[in-house]
Amino acid sequence: MAQFRVCPDSGFYFDKSAESLMKVNAVAGVVFLLIAGLLALGVILTRWQEVHLLPADLFYQVLTAHGINALIFWVIFFEMAVLYFASSTLLRTRLAAPRWAWAGFALMIIGAVMNNIAVLQGNSSVMMTSYVPMQAAPHFYLGLILFAVGALIGCFVFLGTLVIAKDDNTYDGSIPLVVFGALTATIIAIFTIASGAIILVPTFLWSIGYINHIDAEMYRIIWWALGHSSQQINVAAHVSIWYLITGILFGARPMSEKVSRFAFLLYIFFLQLASAHHILVDPGVSSEWKIFNTSYAMYLAVLASMIHGLTVPGAMEVAQRSKGYTKGLFEWLRKAPWGNPTFSGFFFALIIFGFIGGITGVVMGTEQINLIIHNTIYVPAHFHATVAVGTTLTFMALTYLLIPVLFRRALFLPWMAKLQPYVFSLGMTIMILFLLGAGTLGVSRRHWDMDFTGAALSFDYPGTAYMMMAVGAIGGVLGIVGGAMFLIVTVGSLLFGKKLEPSAGLFQGFCGIPLADSVYDVEQPPRLERAAPAEHHVDGFEAPGTFVLALALLVCFVVYYAINWDYLASVWPMG
Amino acid sequence: MSSFQPPADRIWWNVPVGKQEIVWTGIALVWCLIMFFMMPYWHVYGKQNLSTEAYQTNAEKYTEAVEAFVAEYQTGVDEQSGIPIVTPPAGSDIYMLGRLWQWYPIIELEKGQSYRLHLSSIDWQHGFSLQPVNINLQVVPGYEMVINVAPDTSGEFTVVCNEYCGIGHHTMLGKIYVK
Numbered sequence: 001m002a003q004f005r006v007c008p009d010s011g012f013y014f015d016k017s018a019e020s021l022m023k024v025n026a027v028a029g030v031v032f033l034l035i036a037g038l039l040a041l042g043v044i045l046t047r048w049q050e051v052h053l054l055p056a057d058l059f060y061q062v063l064t065a066h067g068i069n070a071l072i073f074w075v076i077f078f079e080m081a082v083l084y085f086a087s088s089t090l091l092r093t094r095l096a097a098p099r100w101a102w103a104g105f106a107l108m109i110i111g112a113v114m115n116n117i118a119v120l121q122g123n124s125s126v127m128m129t130s131y132v133p134m135q136a137a138p139h140f141y142l143g144l145i146l147f148a149v150g151a152l153i154g155c156f157v158f159l160g161t162l163v164i165a166k167d168d169n170t171y172d173g174s175i176p177l178v179v180f181g182a183l184t185a186t187i188i189a190i191f192t193i194a195s196g197a198i199i200l201v202p203t204f205l206w207s208i209g210y211i212n213h214i215d216a217e218m219y220r221i222i223w224w225a226l227g228h229s230s231q232q233i234n235v236a237a238h239v240s241i242w243y244l245i246t247g248i249l250f251g252a253r254p255m256s257e258k259v260s261r262f263a264f265l266l267y268i269f270f271l272q273l274a275s276a277h278h279i280l281v282d283p284g285v286s287s288e289w290k291i292f293n294t295s296y297a298m299y300l301a302v303l304a305s306m307i308h309g310l311t312v313p314g315a316m317e318v319a320q321r322s323k324g325y326t327k328g329l330f331e332w333l334r335k336a337p338w339g340n341p342t343f344s345g346f347f348f349a350l351i352i353f354g355f356i357g358g359i360t361g362v363v364m365g366t367e368q369i370n371l372i373i374h375n376t377i378y379v380p381a382h383f384h385a386t387v388a389v390g391t392t393l394t395f396m397a398l399t400y401l402l403i404p405v406l407f408r409r410a411l412f413l414p415w416m417a418k419l420q421p422y423v424f425s426l427g428m429t430i431m432i433l434f435l436l437g438a439g440t441l442g443v444s445r446r447h448w449d450m451d452f453t454g455a456a457l458s459f460d461y462p463g464t465a466y467m468m469m470a471v472g473a474i475g476g477v478l479g480i481v482g483g484a485m486f487l488i489v490t491v492g493s494l495l496f497g498k499k500l501e502p503s504a505g506l507f508q509g510f511c512g513i514p515l516a517d518s519v520y521d522v523e524q525p526p527r528l529e530r531a532a533p534a535e536h537h538v539d540g541f542e543a544p545g546t547f548v549l550a551l552a553l554l555v556c557f558v559v560y561y562a563i564n565w566d567y568l569a570s571v572w573p574m575g
Numbered sequence: 576m577s578s579f580q581p582p583a584d585r586i587w588w589n590v591p592v593g594k595q596e597i598v599w600t601g602i603a604l605v606w607c608l609i610m611f612f613m614m615p616y617w618h619v620y621g622k623q624n625l626s627t628e629a630y631q632t633n634a635e636k637y638t639e640a641v642e643a644f645v646a647e648y649q650t651g652v653d654e655q656s657g658i659p660i661v662t663p664p665a666g667s668d669i670y671m672l673g674r675l676w677q678w679y680p681i682i683e684l685e686k687g688q689s690y691r692l693h694l695s696s697i698d699w700q701h702g703f704s705l706q707p708v709n710i711n712l713q714v715v716p717g718y719e720m721v722i723n724v725a726p727d728t729s730g731e732f733t734v735v736c737n738e739y740c741g742i743g744h745h746t747m748l749g750k751i752y753v754k
């Protein structure tokens with residue numbers, strides 16, 4: 001029985017059950033992104049002191065739900081779709097155990113809804129981190145546990161699919177780089193979920209009275225092996241998608257399979273240590289532990305990211321140059337398809353993730369520098385650069401590709417799709433930069449009122465801090481407008497987008513013609529062959545423009561790092 | 576021809592790496608090592624390092640220690656809040672307690688002198704954020720952290736709670752005066 005269809009535009013083969021699972025997971029992710037985005041408006045308009053929209057209890061409730069929906073539910077649902085795509089579609093194989101995959105999906109939905117209900121009921125406004133001994137309702141923890149179990153099933157379905165592909169010999173040689181990156185994400189995900197189980201299961205038992213004490217510091221250390229690591233799944237996933245997008249748009253091949261895979265391997269070994277970033281000013285943890293872990297052993301995961309930072313745009317540059325865009329250092333970049341939201345979204349995500357998210361992350365994760373940053377609004381500014389732009393915008397960019405390929409729909413309001421990455425990136429960048437500034441002035445995160453209304457004592461932040469929060473909030477609102485544009489395009493495409501005929505052309509999908517539904521007429525896709533051999537240029541600099549960009553990143557990095565040490569040196573001596 | 580096909584060479588790990596990747600990886604590795612060694616360097620030559628001295632404690636024990644400290648060195652009461660003002664001698668052990676929703680007591684210090692600051696919470700987690708110097712510490716119940724601190728600027732300093740601790744979180748302020 002034929003169970004595959006071939007996408008005439010991209011040449012991807014879709015297994016029927018994998019395709020349905022990708023669709024439902026991607027749609028579920030987008031629904032939770034919608035919820036998170038609406039809640040974001042409540043958060044940012046409250047932190048804008050002149051507007052101060054919500055009352056305190058509602059603010060903390062909204063902030064809790066915003067964090068969990070955005071940082072956990074949206075990204076992980078979408079990542080499940082990516083995992084099924086990377087295994088089944090890219091390797092041209094049937095999906096392992098689709099029933100289990102559906103069961104996993106059901107558990108994730110039940111868990112996500114249960115957790116949201118707990119927060120909505122109002123007695124679980126404990127923030128995403130739910131630090132003990134502050135207690136949430138039992139179904140708050142149970143929802144997270146069920147969600148994690150569901151995601152774990154998805155991870156094993158991914159691994160099983162790799163095994164089937166190998167057994168059925170559906171590809172020749174080693175798995176492609178993108179699949180290797182997805183495998184990295186899966187391994188990190190399994191570690192993450194195991195850590196989550198170790199801490200959330202006892203916490204759940206504590207919330208129903210079976211355990212009478214959870215040590216607050218132990219909770220913090222183990223919880224962050226879940227909390228930070230879950231964001232490292234994103235890093236591995238979105239870097240893989242960057243390679244995928246450059247491959248699809250430019251026919252780019254990795255500059256070096258060895259170097260890129262080595263960088264992913266470094267992620268597997270060292271990226272998880274970063275959960276120590278949250279423990280740097282905690283009591284009872286030794287300096288040696290902090291230094292080793294916060295630096296990912298010796299910044300070996302940072303090394304990996306810096307390698308990807310060269311090889312992702314480098315692969316694109318080499319491909320563009322081979323097409324004749326060889327003038328000067330940057331013709332390859334100037335002549336890129338800036339009107340295609342898949343490209344612009346990917347490229348802005350890459351730049352903002354690297355230049356802002358990466359640099360601020362390393363700086364504030366430096367053992368001593370953390371003293372002047374911990375729990376200030378600098379922290380959310382950092383992770384909005386990494387997750388809300390780096391990961392989220394990458395997933396948005398991929399979605400513009402998936403709508404014609406996976407859903408066989410033309411994009412609804414293509415002009416809006418074209419503008420969306422620009423609006424979103426601009427708004428988010430403004431917000432991030434100004435909140436970084438406010439954090440440097442000491443403005444606290446997770447704080448309802450920077451006027452301290454009703455406090456027995458008083459304190460005034462400098463006027464600049466208010467100004468920065470206000471400008472940041474305006475940027476945030478613009479970012480939310482950009483997010484809304486994404487949702488209008490995606491939801492509109494699924495509801496009103498024209499169905500594409502089999503040969504509508506991938507990027508002419510913007511003006512497709514309605515035709516029949518997908519036809520599953522392929523019994524077994526042809527084996528995925530190895531890439532064509534290429535000449536190896538080992539002497540020259542194949543991608544000089546990218547090298548200049550990489551050096552620019554390094555200069556920003558060094559300068560900003562030095563500035564922060566200088567700032568630290570000005571505060572009270574401590575020892 | 577692409578990133579989503581198997582590598583062209585079956586034995587891809589033997590394919591020589593381009594000069595550009597080697598040079599960049601080398602530069603990046605040097606920078607990573609510099610950043611790594613900055614941290615131990617600062618422990619030796621820098622002045623802002625967090626002490627790792629800490630003790631297990633509990634609410635009763637810590638409250639008792641704080642009350643003894645207040646009883647010994649109290650010099651006044653803040654009229655606005657009713658919180659005692661304590662003026663400990665230079666070089667002594669000083670205590671601050673975080674609870675819903677105040678930092679207790681108010682402390683007066685001398686500029687240029689060193690103190691052993693004890694910090695803990697008797698209920699939920701709190702964040703000790705000293706403004707405007709911007710020193711931020713996590714305050715965890717059950718753990719008594721001891722930090723050697725030597726104020727080198729004078730004036731009025733505020734302790735803002737920067738770890739979410741419930742509905743009154745935004746009212747949780749404390750004071751340290753440095754003369």
